[in-house]
Amino acid sequence: MVNVKKITNQILTDVIRKRPANSFKGTYGKIVLIGGSQNFGGAIIMASLAAVYSGAGLVTTITDPSNQTPLHDWLPEAMFVDWNQFEQAEPIIKSADVVVIGPGLGTDPSALTLLTKVFHLVESGQKLVIDGSALTLLASNNLPLPKDSVNILTPHQMEWQRVSGIRIADQTPEKNQAAANQRHAIVVIKSHRTQVYADNHVYENTGGTPAQATGGMGDTLAGMVGGFVAQFKDPQKAVLAAVYSHSAIADKLAEKQYVVLPHQISEALPKFMYKHQAK
Numbered sequence: 001m002v003n004v005k006k007i008t009n010q011i012l013t014d015v016i017r018k019r020p021a022n023s024f025k026g027t028y029g030k031i032v033l034i035g036g037s038q039n040f041g042g043a044i045i046m047a048s049l050a051a052v053y054s055g056a057g058l059v060t061t062i063t064d065p066s067n068q069t070p071l072h073d074w075l076p077e078a079m080f081v082d083w084n085q086f087e088q089a090e091p092i093i094k095s096a097d098v099v100v101i102g103p104g105l106g107t108d109p110s111a112l113t114l115l116t117k118v119f120h121l122v123e124s125g126q127k128l129v130i131d132g133s134a135l136t137l138l139a140s141n142n143l144p145l146p147k148d149s150v151n152i153l154t155p156h157q158m159e160w161q162r163v164s165g166i167r168i169a170d171q172t173p174e175k176n177q178a179a180a181n182q183r184h185a186i187v188v189i190k191s192h193r194t195q196v197y198a199d200n201h202v203y204e205n206t207g208g209t210p211a212q213a214t215g216g217m218g219d220t221l222a223g224m225v226g227g228f229v230a231q232f233k234d235p236q237k238a239v240l241a242a243v244y245s246h247s248a249i250a251d252k253l254a255e256k257q258y259v260v261l262p263h264q265i266s267e268a269l270p271k272f273m274y275k276h277q278a279k
């Protein structure tokens with residue numbers, strides 16, 4: 001039997017450090033987010049919002065040009081690169097600490113081309129968060145994961161079924177762990193009680209509310225995971241802290257509202273992280 005450990009609020013002070021006085025934006029990581037087709041622009045905007053509001057030092061969003069103006073309306077802090085201009089995107093991807101790919105990426109041939117290029121570009125020392133359409137493309141094209149990066153997959157149960165071949169009804173901790181180990185990846189399987197598979201350990205979240213069941217909630221988590229791993233040393237713990245924070249903020253908001261909007265989670269992050277940073 002696999003031992004499933006609970007993720008509790010202890011993870012917050014373990015991970016969220018007090019910012020050293022002698023620091024600058026470079027201290028908090030360079031992150032690139034790739035996604036947002038013409039129809040799914042909101043997904044990459046929500047993910048980018050989460051990355052900036054969780055404290056990532058420098059954020060660049062590589063997306064369809066139709067998203068430039070709404071991105072900057074929501075988030076002047078993010079830089080924009082047109083995903084059709086790969087020669088501009090390439091050096092930015094190469095120099096990133098963290099790459100998040102997939103929110104609203106879509107699954108057309110140009111999305112697959114972009115995903116494949118990114119998989120070839122990422123190197124050791126980089127962290128790669130693979131979410132949404134990127135997971136669907138990975139599964140339908142049988143793409144091998146990049147070898148050298150730290151790979152973090154954030155599927156919901158159906159995306160995990162596509163990636164692993166394990167049907168939702170059969171997604172037991174034993175089977176999930178074997179599939180995560182085989183991929184040498186940190187896997188966040190999202191559901192009403194999200195589980196994290198990392199380095200032969202299994203963790204289960206203790207928070208979360210049906211008020212979170214709204215489009216964009218996972219895009220927001222992908223941006224948070226990116227923001228946390230960009231800043232905090234241990235990628236596994238950073239992922240656990242992001243998963244916990246995402247639902248803890250939602251639980252708090254849901255005490256007084258029927259539905260929690262993804263951008264409200266991002267907006268609450270700076271105060272939440274301030275409150276729960278290491279003393």
Ligand SMILES: NC(=O)C1=CN([C@@H]2O[C@H](COP(=O)(O)OP(=O)(O)OC[C@H]3O[C@@H](n4cnc5c(N)ncnc54)[C@H](O)[C@@H]3O)[C@@H](O)[C@H]2O)[C@@H](O)CC1
Pocket residue numbers: 039040041042043044102103104105106131132133134136156157158159168190191192215216217218219
């Ligand atoms: N505003 C936007 O631009 C939005 C864009 N989105 C993007 O749309 C693309 C497609 O993602 P979707 O997830 O919507 O579509 P998918 O088709 O990939 O997955 C949804 C399917 O999975 C099933 N499913 C089973 N268990 C589930 C679970 N625990 N959680 C969620 N679904 C489960 C659903 O019933 C549904 O049939 C992604 O790139 C995503 O990032 C979505 O995030 C929605 C919002």
Ligand SMILES: Nc1ncnc2c1ncn2[C@@H]1O[C@H](COP(=O)(O)OP(=O)(O)O)[C@@H](O)[C@H]1O
Pocket residue numbers: 132155156190191192193194207208209210211212213214215216217218219220221
């Ligand atoms: N009933 C629920 N209880 C707790 N968390 C939920 C519930 N429904 C959805 N969530 C959370 O919302 C997020 C949904 O992710 P995902 O399906 O990828 O959304 P999207 O792709 O629309 O952004 C996950 O983090 C999941 O854990």
Ligand SMILES: [Mg+2]
Pocket residue numbers: 131132156218219
């Ligand atoms: Mg999703």
